[in-house]
Amino acid sequence: MLANSLGIYVHIPFCRAKCSYCAFVSAVCDRSLQQSYVAALCGEITAAGGDFSVPVDTVFFGGGTPTVLETTELSAILQGLRAAFPVAANAEISLEANPGTVDRNSLQILRQAGFNRLSLGVQSFDDTVLAGIGRIHRAEDAEKAISDARAAGFENISLDLMYGLPLQSVSGWKITLDRAVALGPDHISAYGLKLEEGTPLEAAVTSGQVALPSEEDEESMYDFLNVFLPSQGYARYEISNYATPGRECRHNLKYWNYEIYRGFGVAAHSFDGVDRFANTDDLSTYVKSLTGGMSCEGFRETLDLPTAMAEYVFLSLRTSRGLSGTNFSRRFGREFVEYYEEPIARLVRLGLLMQETDSWRLTERGMKLGNQAFAEFLP
Amino acid sequence: MKTSHIRNFSIIAHIDHGKSTLADRLIELTGTVTARQMENQLLDQMDLERERGITIKAQAVRLDYVAQDGETYMLNLIDTPGHVDFSYEVSRSLAACEGALLVVDAAQGIEAQTLANVYLALDHNIEIVPVINKIDLPSADVEKVIREIEEVIGIDAHNAILVSAKSGLGVPEVLEAIVKRIPAPTTDESAPTRALIFDSHFDSYRGVISYVRVMDGTIASGMKAQMMHSGRSFEVSEVGVFRPSLTPMPELGPGQVGYVIAGIKNLKEVRVGDTITDAARPAKEPLPGYRKVTPMVYCGMYPVETSEFDNLREALEKLQMNDASLTFEAETSAALGFGFRCGFLGLLHMDVVQERLEREYQMSLVITAPNVIYQVRKTDGEVLLIANPSKMPVPQVIEAIGEPYVKATVIVPNDFVGAIMELSQEKRGEFKDMKYMDTTRVMLTYHLPLSEIIYDYFDKLKSVSRGYASLDYELEGYQESDLVKMDILLNEEPVDALSIIVHRDKSVFRGRQLVEKLRSLIPRQMFAIPIQAAIGNKVIARETISAMRKDVLAKCYGGDITRKRKLLEKQKAGKKRMKQVGSVELPQEAFMAVLKRD
Numbered sequence: 010m011l012a013n014s015l016g017i018y019v020h021i022p023f024c025r026a027k028c029s030y031c032a033f034v035s036a037v038c039d040r041s042l043q044q045s046y047v048a049a050l051c052g053e054i055t056a057a058g059g060d061f062s063v064p065v066d067t068v069f070f071g072g073g074t075p076t077v078l079e080t081t082e083l084s085a086i087l088q089g090l091r092a093a094f095p096v097a098a099n100a101e102i103s104l105e106a107n108p109g110t111v112d113r114n115s116l117q118i119l120r121q122a123g124f125n126r127l128s129l130g131v132q133s134f135d136d137t138v139l140a141g142i143g144r145i146h147r148a149e150d151a152e153k154a155i156s157d158a159r160a161a162g163f164e165n166i167s168l169d170l171m172y173g174l175p176l177q178s179v180s181g182w183k184i185t186l187d188r189a190v191a192l193g194p195d196h197i198s199a200y201g202l203k204l205e206e207g208t209p210l211e212a213a214v215t216s217g218q219v220a221l222p223s224e225e226d227e228e229s230m231y232d233f234l235n236v237f238l239p240s241q242g243y244a245r246y247e248i249s250n251y252a253t254p255g256r257e258c259r260h261n262l263k264y265w266n267y268e269i270y271r272g273f274g275v276a277a278h279s280f281d282g283v284d285r286f287a288n289t290d291d292l293s294t295y296v297k298s299l300t301g302g303m304s305c306e307g308f309r310e311t312l313d314l315p316t317a318m319a320e321y322v323f324l325s326l327r328t329s330r331g332l333s334g335t336n337f338s339r340r341f342g343r344e345f346v347e348y349y350e351e352p353i354a355r356l357v358r359l360g361l362l363m364q365e366t367d368s369w370r371l372t373e374r375g376m377k378l379g380n381q382a383f384a385e386f387l388p
Numbered sequence: 389m390k391t392s393h394i395r396n397f398s399i400i401a402h403i404d405h406g407k408s409t410l411a412d413r414l415i416e417l418t419g420t421v422t423a424r425q426m427e428n429q430l431l432d433q434m435d436l437e438r439e440r441g442i443t444i445k446a447q448a449v450r451l452d453y454v455a456q457d458g459e460t461y462m463l464n465l466i467d468t469p470g471h472v473d474f475s476y477e478v479s480r481s482l483a484a485c486e487g488a489l490l491v492v493d494a495a496q497g498i499e500a501q502t503l504a505n506v507y508l509a510l511d512h513n514i515e516i517v518p519v520i521n522k523i524d525l526p527s528a529d530v531e532k533v534i535r536e537i538e539e540v541i542g543i544d545a546h547n548a549i550l551v552s553a554k555s556g557l558g559v560p561e562v563l564e565a566i567v568k569r570i571p572a573p574t575t576d577e578s579a580p581t582r583a584l585i586f587d588s589h590f591d592s593y594r595g596v597i598s599y600v601r602v603m604d605g606t607i608a609s610g611m612k613a614q615m616m617h618s619g620r621s622f623e624v625s626e627v628g629v630f631r632p633s634l635t636p637m638p639e640l641g642p643g644q645v646g647y648v649i650a651g652i653k654n655l656k657e658v659r660v661g662d663t664i665t666d667a668a669r670p671a672k673e674p675l676p677g678y679r680k681v682t683p684m685v686y687c688g689m690y691p692v693e694t695s696e697f698d699n700l701r702e703a704l705e706k707l708q709m710n711d712a713s714l715t716f717e718a719e720t721s722a723a724l725g726f727g728f729r730c731g732f733l734g735l736l737h738m739d740v741v742q743e744r745l746e747r748e749y750q751m752s753l754v755i756t757a758p759n760v761i762y763q764v765r766k767t768d769g770e771v772l773l774i775a776n777p778s779k780m781p782v783p784q785v786i787e788a789i790g791e792p793y794v795k796a797t798v799i800v801p802n803d804f805v806g807a808i809m810e811l812s813q814e815k816r817g818e819f820k821d822m823k824y825m826d827t828t829r830v831m832l833t834y835h836l837p838l839s840e841i842i843y844d845y846f847d848k849l850k851s852v853s854r855g856y857a858s859l860d861y862e863l864e865g866y867q868e869s870d871l872v873k874m875d876i877l878l879n880e881e882p883v884d885a886l887s888i889i890v891h892r893d894k895s896v897f898r899g900r901q902l903v904e905k906l907r908s909l910i911p912r913q914m915f916a917i918p919i920q921a922a923i924g925n926k927v928i929a930r931e932t933i934s935a936m937r938k939d940v941l942a943k944c945y946g947g948d949i950t951r952k953r954k955l956l957e958k959q960k961a962g963k964k965r966m967k968q969v970g971s972v973e974l975p976q977e978a979f980m981a982v983l984k985r986d
Binding site for chain 1: 955
């Protein structure tokens with residue numbers, strides 16, 4: 010598959026404390042395991058150098074909480090990346106951080122090391138809500154983290170927010186959005202809580218110990234979000250993402266635009282245009298296999314054409330730009346409108362999908378009922 | 389063997405009173421099966437029978453027993469089905485015997501079903517030997533059970549045999565009693581051959597195997613024989629006895645029980661109750677008591693996947709090979725597509741068939757609510773038999789609708805009499821009789837519509853009596869009732885497979901119950917769906933399923949698209965399991981909701 014650029018994802022699976030809703034591969038653990046992880050990770054990156062010859066134009070350090078690691082470790086990993094891959098000079102290099110794990114000094118070091126975009130896991134500006142989901146920080150820590158980041162020279166800052174959380178009210182959510190916007194971030198991601206199987210929160214909700222907002226309230230939060238942020242200059246460019254002009258997350262767009270990316274670290278996923286593959290999601294297996302010079306791959310699938318097309322469709326339709334019929338036929342040699350004649354007709358009839366010349370995109374209602382629309386395209 | 393040394397008997401008992409265990413002990417003790425071959429409850433062969441602890445098919449076994457008088461006797465045990473659905477089969481099995489062991493649980497006493505079968509046995513004038521089982525239970529009350537047998541059934545029970553089939557205690561006495569108290573068959577050796585078919589089963593290699601009791605004359609292999617009711621002739625290729633596996637013999641003499649194989653491929657040609665005679669020297673009269681068994685309960689069975697229709701037909705055909713009382717006929721439903729209207733002897737029979745289709749044939753089925761056969765008299769005088777509620781003619785052309793009524797016998801501790809009476813009244817029952825069986829138990833007789841029994845009478849009976857009540861019923865005939873057809877409309881469209889026939893007085897209640905149930909079962913869809921119950925054009929109950937509000941996965945886990953796709957695939961698979969009815973997707977359970985009783 011021809012590609013002219015590559016995105017790189019680096020997974021740091023450590024946290025100070027695990028949040029009650031989290032189903033990510035992340036762990037609270039001691040320093041020595043963190044150190045051997047960093048060594049293994051650097052080894053994996055170095056060994057993969059040369060696999061791709063195209064320039065790397067986005068890098069994303071996600072977690073977990075990458076900033077649980079020492080700044081020197083994060084800098085060293087990034088340095089390793091630059092040594093192994095042709096990272097473009099204007100590359101977007103994002104770092105996820107949680108308030109309470111960074112200060113002005115550490116942020117300065119990280120900025121100087123080359124990270125130029127900071128994504129802060131704020132989730133809420135309501136301390137009761139934050140405590141309710143097991144976050145380690147308070148609202149004021151989040152505000153401080155942002156001012157520290159600005160002072161450290163970060164010009165591209167994103168905030169992660171969540172709605173539909175326990176103890177959250179519609180009015181509380183409005184206050185959170187107000188306070189978020191007042192801080193002037195460049196980008197906001199706002200995720201509705203999804204109860205993941207096996208998480209403490211799921212157990213608490215199932216047993217009735219914890220109540221979630223009603224369906225109606227959750228919907229009101231969603232509706233308010235999608236009116237308020239655009240009115241404040243944050244355009245919605247993907248189901249859960251909003252940005253000021255030119256500040257869309259280029260790395261995440263690669264996922265939606267069906268571009269190639271390479272993931273490093275435990276449970277990190279990669280896509281080379283044909284295969285999707287991922288590293289083992291077991292931390293000690295990951296470290297052991299890399300130390301022993303063995304493959305750390307834990308999953309691989311080659312997409313057949315119908316599956317690849319379905320993925321392409323549902324990923325494109327997550328974005329506000331939608332799907333370009335021309336790009337689809339160029340890529341798959343089939344006409345989007347012909348191949349999916351039935352589901353398209355059904356979705357248009359239900360008011361979930363609309364067409365504008367060459368592009369197909371979800372309507373407001375379609376975004377809200379996205380899964381219903383996406384499922385239609387699966388083989 | 390001389391007929392004086394033959395004893396043919398069956399065992400009558402309520403479920404769980406220990407019939408199969410006692411049969412096992414008799415088989416064991418006579419050495420018919422070695423201990424190593426012994427599998428618990430040998431006579432109940434189907435897995436389902438073993439699981440449910442009930443007998444569905446009759447079975448037979450020959451025991452050779454050396455009695456205390458030093459003589460060897462041939463004891464033929466004919467096991468009878470223990471459920472009201474199969475009472476015709478029971479009557480044929482009893483007709484093949486001269487005696488019956490009446491097994492009663494020492495702690496439980498007589499139950500309605502036992503009673504029904506005892507009356508059947510008394511009708512056949514056969515000797516009843518009371519056996520009181522489970523006497524080693526702490527709660528056993530032998531004296532009380534003896535009194536009960538004497539008072540309720542009116543037979544002498546002072547010489548009842550006290551046993552514990554589980555431990556084997558008293559079992560040798562049972563064998564002696566069979567020899568001493570049950571009469572030998574009285575037969576006419578020189579009369580033309582007459583043999584009663586009391587059961588049959590299909591063997592894929594040998595064809596139909598008929599279970600027979602020879603009344604007069606003999607049947608030998610090579611003989612040309614004839615069925616007296618169906619008129620069919622055939623050549624006997626093999627006869628033999630059950631020990632318990634099929635063991636060929638040169639002939640079956642008068643009074644003997646055994647099997648006949650004649651290369652017949654279709655079970656329908658061998659009707660239970662028919663008489664086999666010698667084609668060369670036919671008997672004048674067939675044996676009495678034959679009737680053609682007709683289904684009492686009907687339901688629609690539809691494959692979830694329409695492509696499975698042919699497989700379902702094949703599976704039903706195979707089941708029918710061994711179950712002549714099962715009927716089925718292809719039908720079409722606008723909602724469910726192609727399927728079959730199946731007829732059963734009763735609800736248990738229906739359950740058994742459904743379970744076997746699912747288990748043995750891996751069929752995934754949508755089953756409509758069971759119903760009885762309605763007799764519709766039209767204004768033009770024509771009389772229709774309606775086995776499918778959606779086929780009911782429009783009210784304008786109906787003069788009257790008749791439904792089957794039964795005589796229901798309930799035996800219950802007297803504490804629950806009030807509750808049972810209230811329930812029976814609510815179920816449109818007409819009180820007939822109440823009799824004290826002893827100081828603590830009462831027998832109630834009601835005249836009840838069969839449709840109420842198959843709807844929820846039996847379940848309710850069990851729940852209001854905390855499981856103590858037992859029920860038996862027999863068909864009494866048709867009677868006119870104020871019945872109406874109730875339709876269910878989804879999104880303004882009637883769903884034929886959900887139509888039911890209901891008494892007018894209950895239609896509002898049932899309608900409301902049903903739409904509420906459907907509302908809880910049908911998942912939200914992208915538009916609001918009104919659910920209505922209607923009689924003709926009149927809506928009598930309504931609920932609305934509100935439209936789905938929001939359904940979207942917010943976050944992508946670090947480029948893990950596969951995970952996201954898997955979730956969508958799951959969602960799509962869930963949809964595929966639903967039936968598309970008009971614009972609405974219905975889960976399978978929605979159709980079952982109509983018959984769920986709560």
